[in-house]
Amino acid sequence: MKFSALPIALAIAVCACHAAAQQAPLHDEFFWLGEINKATAVINTDEGLLDKSMAPQFAAGIARVLQAGAQQGGKRPSSVITFEPLLIEAAGPQITLLHAGRSSQDMHATYRAAILREEMLNLADQLNRTSGTLVKLAARHAGTIVPNYTNGVAAQPNSLGHTLLGHAAGLERDAQRIREAYARIDRSPMGTTVLNGTSWPLNRARMADYLGFDAIVDNAYDAAQISSVDEPVEAGAIVASIALHAGAFVEDVMAQYSQSRPWMLLAEGGSNTYVSSAMPQKRNPGLLNSTRRDASTALTLALGPMLQAHNITPGMSDPKEVKPNTQMVRSAITVLKNWDRILNALVISPERALEELNSDWTASQELADVLMRKYKLPFRVGHHFASEVVDYAKAKDIKPLDFPYAEARRIYADAVKGLGLSTELPMSEVEFRSTLDPVAIVRNRATVGGPQPAEMQRMLKAAQDQLARQDAWIKARRARISTALARLDADFDKLLPAH
Numbered sequence: 001m002k003f004s005a006l007p008i009a010l011a012i013a014v015c016a017c018h019a020a021a022q023q024a025p026l027h028d029e030f031f032w033l034g035e036i037n038k039a040t041a042v043i044n045t046d047e048g049l050l051d052k053s054m055a056p057q058f059a060a061g062i063a064r065v066l067q068a069g070a071q072q073g074g075k076r077p078s079s080v081i082t083f084e085p086l087l088i089e090a091a092g093p094q095i096t097l098l099h100a101g102r103s104s105q106d107m108h109a110t111y112r113a114a115i116l117r118e119e120m121l122n123l124a125d126q127l128n129r130t131s132g133t134l135v136k137l138a139a140r141h142a143g144t145i146v147p148n149y150t151n152g153v154a155a156q157p158n159s160l161g162h163t164l165l166g167h168a169a170g171l172e173r174d175a176q177r178i179r180e181a182y183a184r185i186d187r188s189p190m191g192t193t194v195l196n197g198t199s200w201p202l203n204r205a206r207m208a209d210y211l212g213f214d215a216i217v218d219n220a221y222d223a224a225q226i227s228s229v230d231e232p233v234e235a236g237a238i239v240a241s242i243a244l245h246a247g248a249f250v251e252d253v254m255a256q257y258s259q260s261r262p263w264m265l266l267a268e269g270g271s272n273t274y275v276s277s278a279m280p281q282k283r284n285p286g287l288l289n290s291t292r293r294d295a296s297t298a299l300t301l302a303l304g305p306m307l308q309a310h311n312i313t314p315g316m317s318d319p320k321e322v323k324p325n326t327q328m329v330r331s332a333i334t335v336l337k338n339w340d341r342i343l344n345a346l347v348i349s350p351e352r353a354l355e356e357l358n359s360d361w362t363a364s365q366e367l368a369d370v371l372m373r374k375y376k377l378p379f380r381v382g383h384h385f386a387s388e389v390v391d392y393a394k395a396k397d398i399k400p401l402d403f404p405y406a407e408a409r410r411i412y413a414d415a416v417k418g419l420g421l422s423t424e425l426p427m428s429e430v431e432f433r434s435t436l437d438p439v440a441i442v443r444n445r446a447t448v449g450g451p452q453p454a455e456m457q458r459m460l461k462a463a464q465d466q467l468a469r470q471d472a473w474i475k476a477r478r479a480r481i482s483t484a485l486a487r488l489d490a491d492f493d494k495l496l497p498a499h
Helices: 007-021 029-046 052-070 080-091 093-099 104-140 160-185 204-210 220-225 227-258 286-309 322-345 350-359 364-375 379-396 405-416 429-435 438-443 453-493
Strands: 145-150 153-159 264-266 346-348
Touching: 029 052, 029 080, 029 093, 029 104, 029 204, 029 453, 052 080, 052 093, 080 093, 080 104, 104 160, 104 220, 104 227, 104 322, 104 453, 145 160, 145 350, 145 438, 153 160, 153 350, 153 438, 160 227, 160 453, 204 453, 220 227, 227 264, 227 286, 227 322, 286 322, 322 346, 350 438, 364 379, 364 429, 379 405, 405 429, 429 438
Parallel strands: none
Antiparallel strands: 145 153, 264 346
């Protein structure tokens, strides 16, 4: 159908277009090119850059192209040079008057920013969901005492909830990075043409508002030459950070699978684990393996924009393309979804964790701490005493709860000999044993940010508040975009011929 189509057919097309728009249209390049053309028609007509008598014909042509693209198998071109011929076919060559003061450079930069900001909101949403699961699990296990590991070796007792809140804190920084990056992405390049603007007095601020952007990219050269490269590179840095956080968590859980009696595993069955094809006793942690693999994939994709942006002149499109950058952000969403599945599949045995703590000497540092804090013994002397206790215990295969108090007194006397100190261990037997109690150690921590009950409650409340604020931020940004596009639709409708 050419631009001379009958008014009745036009009315049907326009109605169909709006019906399709009400069905959550795909916000791809074609969609945003349509929104840009609609906004251009409204703004330039209002401000006298287009003859008002042409507005109905132009609006009808735009509506017809968008309606056709909304049909199954309809053409949805992703570039200005392939979109414009459809407009010409629908409304005649006069419709290219819309292109005054525009270029594929600023139009493509605009839809790339629009698509990337929505992908970043989707990433923020999944990040908040996974963080929420972490925080809920932390609340349930605030009092579960487990070993923490450094250098792959059991190091100190800690609250599992405290450990999980530590991982949640890392994701909160990723949430901060998304908010900060979003503010830089949420700026409209439209109206800058190629790199130095145009002689047409385009209303850039109004265009930005119609497309749901919070601001414009101020410098016309920056708009398509510099800023549009920075955006995917910065998004990639966030994806990389999320992938690294996920990988660290997976490896922490994976360490349990090398133990004969682990205290934390995935629930067996489903897609969580699978039986070895050769060794019937093995239950391989498939979900952990696939999540680690996906995190590595996300990290690989995250490096793409940075490598593509390296050693190219400003304005080249290498790192800007929508498809790979969308794939990059979505790879992080996949990782976060799988991380959430892991959290929901964990089976934790507090009894086994405490048994491991009491079978090793992860509480030995507390001996040195108490001797210094309470009895003013220099830390290094106390540390030497505790180390000698551990050496003796391991040589004799003695567990902490079974260590002979008399041997502790002997070792202490040897440790302080020649230092001008009393050779009598100042701790009573009761105090010596209570100092090695991992539960008491965690409960009695006094550091701000520690795992003691009061601090756990404070940090849990802070984490829950942060999640609520992030959720509100996501909803507000999505509402701003949808409200702006609805306002554009309403104003565009006024240009259409009477039905």
